[in-house]
Amino acid sequence: MATKPRAIFEDVTTTERPVPVAGVIDRGRPDARRWVRLWLLALFGLVVVMIVVGGLTRLTDSGLSITEWNLVTGTVPPLNAADWQAEFDLYRQSPQYELMNRGMTLAEFQVIYWWEWAHRLLGRVIGAVFIAGFLGFWVARRLASGWVPRLLALGALIGLQGVVGWWMVHSGLQDGMTSVASYRLAVHLGLAFVILGLIVWHALLLSRRETELMTARRQGEGRLFSMATGLVHLLFIQIVLGALVAGIDAGRAYPTWPDMAGGVLPPGPLDLSPVWRNFFENPGLVQFIHRTTGYLFAILAVIVWLRARRSPHASTRRAFHFVLLAMAAQVALGVWAVLSMAQLHVAITHQAMAILLWTLAIRGRFLARHPVAATIRG
Structure with a gap:
């Protein structure tokens, strides 16, 4: 029996392609x-x-x-x-x-x-x-x-x-x-x-669907993800330190900035005994640690943002732009809280901004691991 000749662009097999099965x-x-x-x-x-x-x-x-x-x-x-x-x-x-x-x-x-x-x-x-x-x-x-x-x-x-x-x-x-x-x-x-x-x-x-996440993860930026992970961890430490500040009303202790009662360190930073208690219960030292950790977080946020600027994914770059803006607003609110002796409306705004910054930092970390690939049209 003669075989019907195939067209030049006809597929070799006539078997239907299997329908992709969704992940669990x-x-x-x-x-x-x-x-x-x-x-x-x-x-x-x-x-x-x-x-x-x-x-x-x-x-x-x-x-x-x-x-x-x-x-x-x-x-x-x-x-x-x-x-x-x-x-x-x-x-x-x-x-x-x-x-x-x-x-x-x-x-x-x-x-x-x-x-x-x-x-x-x-x-x-x-x-x-x-x-x-x-x-x-x-x-x-x-x-x-x-x-x-x-x-x-x-x-x-x-x-x-x-x-x-x-x-x-x-x-x-x-x-x-x-x-x-x-x-x-x-x-x-x-x-x-x-x-x-x-x-x-x-x-x-x-x-996003599981198949999209798997594809996106292959395009993930490992170094940026690691840096964002470190940023999230440091932010969590800063948030817990903020709770210690609130717990002992340390935010009202030294209403000056950038100094503390005219010096870098507050007076009597190690007055309590045993010494370890000062790091958790001495209002001056606890506020100093909270301030210093805030400075370190701000520096790390800028470093991560500079790295994120080189990301090939526009959504990832935008995510870290928002992190940087939220960080700057939080630093400003922190200074305002200090100068106002933690007035109610300032202190609660500072805490609310911590929620926003936390959310944006986690989103940035997520997009570093699972970026949204842009189309040819952007």
């Missing part, structure tokens, strides 16, 4: 990534509000106004005069009232109570949103096996944060204490930023 993250319903990412972004927004409200709670000395931890019944605030009086009576038994707020009226107590109640309510809402979202996606089989452990780890950290929060508050209810222990405050804030960072990273991973 992309299997299931096609809109799974989008909805899981939206859920994570909702959690991101709640955690941001939680950190800001937590900062306001600390700055207004409201964190010890609720002296009990009732996970369920504590959701409902006092609803009548008798309930308010009962809460106020509990607070009047605390060291903070005895040593700092003796003579406070019920109306004044209600102000600090609402800050702490709102902070705890946000924690409960975050936990509920996580549990409802995770179970909903899991029952609907929209969570691939590769993502279940990641999200469970995130949920475990959110639960741990609630425990750390009460552990922190409990320290402030001990004899002689008028505020929470600065070490525990640093752990609490540090864990909040870890949770926020994981949410950002997961949301970025879900913004």
